[in-house]
Amino acid sequence: MRIKRIAAGILAAAAVLSLSLTLFACGKKSDKTLYIYNWSEYIPQEVYDLFRQETGIEVKETTFEDNEEMLAKLEAQGASRYDLVVPSSYVIGIMKQKGYIQPIEKDKVPNLKNISADALGKNFDPNNEYSLPYMATMTVIAVNVPKLAELGVEIKSLNDLLDPRLEKNLVVVDDQRELISAALKATGQDPDTQDEATILGTLDWLIALKKNVKEFSTNNSKVALETNSVAAGLVFNLDAGLAIFENPDITVIYTTEPCELAMDNFVITAGAKHKDYAQQFIDFVYRPEIYKMILDEFPGVCLNDAAKALLDEDYLANPGATVDSYELGRAHITQDVGDAVEYYDDVYTKMKIN
Amino acid sequence: MKKWFSRKLAPIIMVAPTTVWMILFIFIPMIIVLIVSLVRKDTGGGIIYELSGNGYAEMFKIEYLRIILKSLWVALEATVICLALGYPFAFIISKLPKKYINFCVMLIMLPFWINSVIRIYGWDTLLRDEGVLNKLLMSWHIIKHPIVMMKTEGAVLFGLVYELLPFMVLPLYTSISKLDNSMVEASADLGATRPRTFTRVVLPLTMPGIFAGSIQTFIPALGLFYIGDMMGGARYMYIGNLINNQFGSGRNWPLGAALSIFLIVLTLVMMRQYAKVGNLEDMA
Structure with a gap:
């Protein structure tokens, strides 16, 4: 009888303990964290690691498989859960209209000069007020x-x-x-x-x-x-x-x-808690050597002129990685x-x- | 004080985590789904909080009904095949010497240790046109051209049966191992032939297991949309894909929620039927 009671006590204690652990474990987090919501397989982990080594800012990435999934999650959970999102061109209008995103301070992103002029000023955001190009x-x-x-x-x-x-x-x-x-x-x-x-x-x-x-x-x-x-x-x-x-x-x-053609862009969410980190990260990605590192892993359409100069021969010879520039120009x-x-x-x- | 603790508080503490869990992760989400199914959709996904029956009305499009019927049919096919394979399988296990039984039951559970999506990817490596099996058969000159096995409707059915067979075998095994052998002997003594003993004695006595196994196979078979995508190359649409689509590119949450409610109600009806026929102990 006694053993039973002790066992019950231990079990009860364990149950309470495990419950409280699950409830409170979520409360603790580091201050220097950038929350990014990105396509799966679009930015390699090494880039996040390098960014952390340099700035001490940890990047926590959540991934999505399509724009609609991303919109649904922002709708359901609130956009401010993330700081930085990487949507495609055609949903930027919706995101603006729904008030999910805020203007980007372009003067905080000096490496924007590396980005090809062709990739800027597109009709979904003519002055690139809310979005800066990542890849296409x-x-x-x-x-x-x-x-x-x-x-x-x-x-x-x-x-x-x-x-x-x-x-x-x-x-x-x-x-x-x-x-x-x-x-x-x-x-x-x-x-x-x-x-x-x-x-x-x-x-x-x-x-x-x-x-x-x-x-x-x-x-x-x-x-x-x-x-x-x-x-x-x-x-x-x-x-x-x-x-x-x-x-x-x-x-x-x-x-x-x-x-x-789909242009994928960086946008900063309306309630972003770490707007500075987000801009810092965009600037980091725009560095030619970092951008090249990403392309080597995920060969999207390069929108970074400075990075283009660094690309290897076999990358330039690959017609999937380096798409025809005439076709790129006339793409819809x-x-x-x-x-x-x-x-x-x-x-x-x-x-x-x- | 001590007595009070053991009689009142201990049971509460024991039950509380499960209750909280059920409320947080089953009850509240279900209520949310119900609410979403009853409001108006918003442009670009999301909902507007205005009462509307559109979600349910749109369910009755002929295409959606065809998808629902097809899903039910495929789930039924998978269930029947699982039953045909699982019944003799469970019978053999239950008749094995005691020392092997636990080992065999563990083998049935073993696949659960690996994520099911990864296991399905494994079949792609084995069965695709230039996969392991086709290459072996060609190198042995048994076939000249690869047999197309993956990305077909047959592959979807195979994937479902593969994934769900354990859910059929385990309740069947429980039911069959409870079968009292003296009943079978009595039937034989009274002159029944072996087929007659099977249909009149064994089958009725193991019916709870058959019912439990069938429900546990049929219901998940309706929801495993990724098998249709990965084994069938997404060439066909099943109810799981349809629901998934409405929350994604279809941007029609109320319709997706209404379809989910339909599935939930269907499940509840079947569970009730089961509670009448079978015995809940065999569900485990």
Whole structure:
């Protein structure tokens, strides 16, 4: 009886202790911390480590997989939970409108001079008041040259992706805006249309595309390319670049239609507790050697002229990592479509169940 | 004082953490989902606090109904296959010599020690066109061209069965090991053939296990959306993907929440059915 009572006491104590530990463990944190909310696989850990060594500021990174996931989290948890966020161009308008972001003090970011003039003053933030460019991602067509030759297929237009000989031989990003933009461009229409009938009209094109798609994958497309699982892909240049480094049979080709481009930007949240740290970090990333370090790991589109001068030969020779500058210039920057997103979601769902 | 402690306070302290846990992580989130399902959606995601039935009304689009039916069908297929594989499997384990039983049960639990997403990635390495299995078969000249196994509907079903088989086997094992052998002997003594003994004695007595296992397989099978993405190449949409989409690129939280409520209600109905037929002890 006595043993039982002692055991009960110990158990109760343990229960209380563990509960209080979980409740109070969260309360303790270091003051010099920068909270960044970023795409997964976009800034390597070494950059954060170097920043800490130099400034003593610890960077805590939380990651997201797409802009909408990021918006949802800011909506649900409040933007001020993070100091620095890295959204794509087309959601910056929404973030401004919802009051999630505040102006950046550009004089605190002297290395901004390294950033290419082409990357500044875009229509989503004409004076770069709220956003400063980080990197860009261009959606390109990556092809497996021997596989495509074996099939006898040549890709000159987005419409060639519908060639029946490519049946179940494509990897494409699992992203409704990207694929519907492709359908709209292929059929000669405005890729940012908000017109219901036009958007729903892409269904046939999308269904034809789906017949050729082996895998819809936003984050893993490089594996499908690398392992020769598919003959071609509509993928982000970063993934194409990584696949090309691993598999020399892969290359990038361009079509008559312009590519889709997303500019990813640094923004500082409205209630940021560490605005200074955030600006310091942006400035740090803009240093040519740091920016190059990032590109070596994640070969997005380089927007830093000073870093461009440092890039290795095999980086410049990789058509996924270093995209064609003419194509970059004429690429279409994805815009927000407001409430028309409903029609985009609708036609995408219809394609998926077909 | 001591008596008071052991009689009143100790049980409260023991139960409190679980209760707090349940309220914080199950009850409150459910209420939030319910609220979100009943308000209006905001442009760019998020919600406006105005009562609205749109979330539920939009559920009845023909495409969504097709997705729901398809998800139910795939979950049913996975459950039936798990049952067909799991029943003999559990039977064999329960008839093993005592010293091996614990070891075998541990082997069933072993996969839970590794994150399920990582295990699914493992299948990709094994089964893709240039994967280990295809390469082996080709080097042995059994096949000339790789067999396409990954990114198909079959692969999705395989992934579900692989992931959920333990949830079927464990309750079946519990139920079957409780089966009193003298019943089987009595049936044989009274002249029943072996198939008849199975259908009239063994099957009814292990029904609670069958029911528990089926529910524990069927319900998670509805929600495992990443298996459709990773094994099926996201070529098909299941109810899990649909819900996930509404909170993401679809920017329609009320619809996503309404679909979640539908799943929760479906689960509750099935649990109730189970409580009637089976015996809750076998749920563990």
